[in-house]
Amino acid sequence: MPNNPDAALLAAEQSTTRLQALEVLRELVGSTDAQFHDGQYEAIEALVDAGRRALVVQRTGWGKSAVYFVSSLLLRRRGAGPTLIVSPLLALMRDQVAAAARAGVRAVAINSANQLEWDNVREQLAADQVDVLLVSPERLTNPSFRENQLPELIRRTGLLVIDEAHCISDWGHDFRPDYRRISDLIEQLPGNVPVLATTATANSRVVHDIEEQLGSGVLTIRGTLGRESLRLGVLKLADSRDRLGWLLTHLADMPGSGIIYTLTVSAAEDTARLLSEAGHQVLSYTGRTDPADRERAEQLLKDNQVKALVATSALGMGFDKPDLGFVIHLGAPSSPVAYYQQVGRAGRGAANADVLLLPGSEDREIWQYFATASMPSEEKAAAVLNVLAGSGSALSTVALEARVDLRRTPLELLLKVLAVDGAVERVGGGWRSTGRPWIYDAERYARIAEARVDEQDSMVIYQDTAGCRMEYITAVLDDESARACGHCDNCAGTWFPAHVEAAAADAAGQTLRRAGLVLEPRLQWPSGMDRLGVAVKGKIKPEELLAEGRVLARLTDLGWGGALRELFATGAADREIEPAMLQGCVQVLREWAVGDGRTAGWSGQGRPVAVVSIPSRNKPVLVESLARGIAGIGQMPYLGPLQLEHGGPAGARGGNSAYRLAGVWDRLVVGTELAQNLASLGGQGILLVDDLADSRWTMTIAGRALRQAGAGSVLPLVLGQAA
Template identity: 55%
Template sequence: MTSASPTRTDVRQQAEAHLRALVGPRDGQGEAVLREDQWSAIEALAVDRRRALVVQRTGWGKSAVYFVATLLLREQGAGPTVIVSPLLALMRNQIAAAERAGIRAVTINSTNIEDWDPIQESVRAGEVDVLLVSPERLNNPGFRDEVLPRLAATCGLLVVDEAHCISDWGHDFRPDYRRIRTLLGELPDGIPVLATTATANERVTSDVAEQLGRDVLVLRGSLDRESLRLGVVRLKTAEQRLAWLADHLAEQPGSGIVYTLTVAATQEIADYLRSRGHDVAAYSGQTDPTERQALEQDLAAGRVKALVATSALGMGFDATLGFVVNMGAPNSPVAYYQQVGRAGRGTDEAVVVLLPAPEDRDIWAYFASLAFPREELVRQTLAVLADAGKPLSTATLETYVELTRNRLETMLKVLDVDGAVRRVRGGWESTGQPWSYDEERYRRVSEAREREQRAMLDYIATDRCRMEFLRAQLDDPGAGPCGRCDNCGGLDLPATVSEAAVEEAGARLSRPGVVLEPRKMWPTALANLGIDWKGKISEGAEPGRVVARLTDLGHGQALRDLFRAETPDGPVPVPLVRAVVTVLEDWRPRVDGIVVVESATRPTLVSDLADGLSRYLRVPLLGRFAIVDPDVAPGQGAMNSAQRVAAVGRRYDLAAEVPDGARVLLVDDRVVTGWTLTVAARALRQAGAGAVLPLALASDS
């Protein structure tokens, strides 16, 4: 700066003028002014050009820090601010807020691919003040090789939002965020960096600060949320919990979110609440992006009472929500704190209710099973890439490595950051660099996750202040009784539900029957496994039925119990027999005979199911999709589609007499991937069946 440069007092006055433009007029509250910690962060970024980590509660004003710093830096001639943000909804709200302050903000993410080129041209022309990118963009080959180096060299400020994702210890670790460490190392001297989060304990804070590097200013404030009134309602059955929600949803203030643990539950609960007259909609990662944006706007504007959502819903900072209800507990107090933080922003009071369920732990166990793969699978992947000597797509790698698509992608991203593989156009290639399996780190992370789950159970059972409990889990030194939660006497939540509501919820949950959509396309690259099936499945099954998904609220619990490893084989339990009959009454399939998928683990169950169906439908058993190679283990290859198709092809063969043109009911106990039924349907169609209609007790999803 020259001698005529403004003083720090001048800069603060300028910063507060920008703040007022950003937040607009405040009715009856006087002009907006910066908090001391906000000014400390802005001063570090825009005056001292330092790196800062801000750990502050939701609604504290972290976004104001980077927007005000952006305006100050741009006035000094700095390049655009680059914000790495994982939440598309938050991006949209950030852009709207930026525009109010005269900030030209744009985003590059998976939903606006057609706009990338003009956006990048605008950035190069200096017409953009803020560029928001999703973490996944950081390792897109074109963006990483062509756009990112230029941004690193010319940006005026780098912001990492939701910075706990950088840390292995964060509750929401994302491999793509590890790419930020490389970006930080490539920044020229004097480029300030801001990392922000509302959910970091001391361990995560230290880890992130260490990754930010030299001379980091850490600003950690109170994580109390003064507007939130926390409570837990413990009810024994799914019917009671659903009835409670239907009875008491209208009593909750304003609009809000009903969080669930699974995608299936969003639809199931939303459908039921609509039948009870509530204006709600389902929302998940499977919701179409255009529909998601419309639903977010409806919620923020109060046009719906609630969105029934998975954790895919992350509302932005200017959404004013009056409540959050969790139907089922997240797997850690820190994740729970983040979800409930969606309420109480811009309102004096908000109600937060947790309705825990026994099946929560089953769902936690499922997600825990998706942890980093065993070393032999990692080594196998590295060997395949090294032997190929060329880039391989994820779909091709699936034919060599028994991992699901998501786990394989996640593993490859970690290996990419570790330098062992590289993402290029056309897939992934080996770098030839040595790589070590950090078993100790993975074990410590797994143990930390188990501790978090135990702490979540402790939160549900505690008789101490709930906000104090959550703040203590985040190592907030000022944690103390809030005076607002149910345990402090500040919230009185009724635990009663009407008998009529319980009966109605029970009737809804006990009504079995989920459509089983057939597979439409063969996995790619099956030729690598010596199988010549490809493209569209022309000899496939018709839409079938299962009694319920294992994750469903109604029959899901009985089916989870039935398929536990320790449950002995036996005939179909009577309640499930009744459920199968109800499914058939609703479905009314017209069939000429039955073929059963043979089972090595539950032979009595499947044979009893097939015999009972034969008697009830008065059609003959035509034969079996029989096990011909018992050396292929049950479920082998189930981690990905190509491996599973190959395993099913080796394990089974059709042993049945099928009349030409017959409509065949194909019976199985449990659908995990759907490929056993798909391969069986193909065999039946080639044997002369005119149609194949699958029926099973349960599906995994």
């Protein structure tokens, strides 16, 4: 017994807290003999008794949510206000609310999916009937929430929890600018309010960044990252045909149900279609999947009603299925952190789970795109700031698009970055300048870009290492206790079959050779075109519209995508179309002509009787050879290209809709000879050929010019689509 009375009192308080915490934990997990994992009670004690700021970095399934639920109930019993949890995903919120309810924790959420419930949530908060409130980081930037609800929440908050805290760091694999707002939130909290940050995926650099944003005196609890339940492996196959063939051959033999990760949306959709057609119960799950369909797919996987979800990284943080049997990657994620986060979905409540990586030759190209997508451009940032500074009022993102040549998603991301840095703020009606100076941190962004390359190199080393895969991946994540697992393919020998059945490879090959995507016509002019000198607005006139078109493939597709990426790569020579690719286009035309059950043949427009091409400054030989080839096979006359005026289309690919339209307006015209040929056709349909569709405005303006010159329907045929 301590001689010091204060020490004795402290020891008694600590003993009482531990007993209370253990009681709550057992209620939470539904077990009368549950005990804390190493580090769990230490974190709870720091929050509840000491009011400290803590960072918990522990592997998936360790029980981070138990720390904040137990702490929340203990603090509530001591008279504290509700816990505020910042959580990044709707799926994560749903699981957290459900878990809280099982433990008797009154939890509610405010997010974009339950706006009709907000008034009820506010009433519950006012009546002190909420133990835990979950909000998305985006809520913190909402002007109404920030001004009307947040001040009272800050005043009453008993504990702040930042879930998936690696999102707070732009060194992390899943940085989200809205998370940077949390630093401002922490500064506004009373000094005695504890703060907890949790993540399963952080190396030392990310940990240090999070610690800096939490403030001084942070208690960091890091556990071992090794997962004994996971059996890792890498299988290198020749190409996409063999990788998909391997899935067709062996998916049914994988244990339980699982996740098949791909790097792109189109790869997920193509793979899910192939497996479904072969009789496998799978669903695709991507950023394009409707939210209701996502929730349904998650539940079907949890209930083992499907063998697998074929998913992009959209299925990640927060998805909780303890008995997930396997994770397969078609293509490697760009960093060990991202890879560890995804494989961590498996084996959480099961003794064994299989994890297999099937790397692809196209992985580095995809990594390169995503590595730079989240970093702001100094030129674009300056343009946005200048526009906002010169505006007398707030501007919406739609209004900004007519003033800055930047697409919606990167524009919104840039605005969030500028808002975090204090240069702009979101208010009712849009965005406005704060007048504060902003300096582009070129050195920091260069360091981040360099770190991204290092992470990519680490993933290549992971694929090639002869040592233990678990030891390598955890060591790269700065786990000081990293050690050999004893059961990965390098430790215990290859545990997975490598052969691909010939029939499966053939089926995969047929799927990859399958061609044809619908190219939707533009129906409406972008807003604000008058500011760019183009006097159009509203809907495009029916007599100027394109018909529905077709594309051979997306550049990101598993099949034709590889050949198209090579064709349009920077510096690639302009050459005549390959016979195989021309035949792929012919296949598209044949299927288009007869319809597919959903659309009538030739979109109900009638068979085109001639071919016209869009003049290309980059690939003139390719486009003309495609147009002539189609015309010859279809026994139609090739009428030649439209003419370029004023130097042809202006602006690079990738700009926003308004600027892309302005760049092509009045720059594609029907020449005299072409006009005469069109007149001789008596208003019949034209097949309009181009090499690459991006914004679709070039095709739209070319089709408009042809229709004004007397063409009937104009049906576009394009080799590749950018996304």
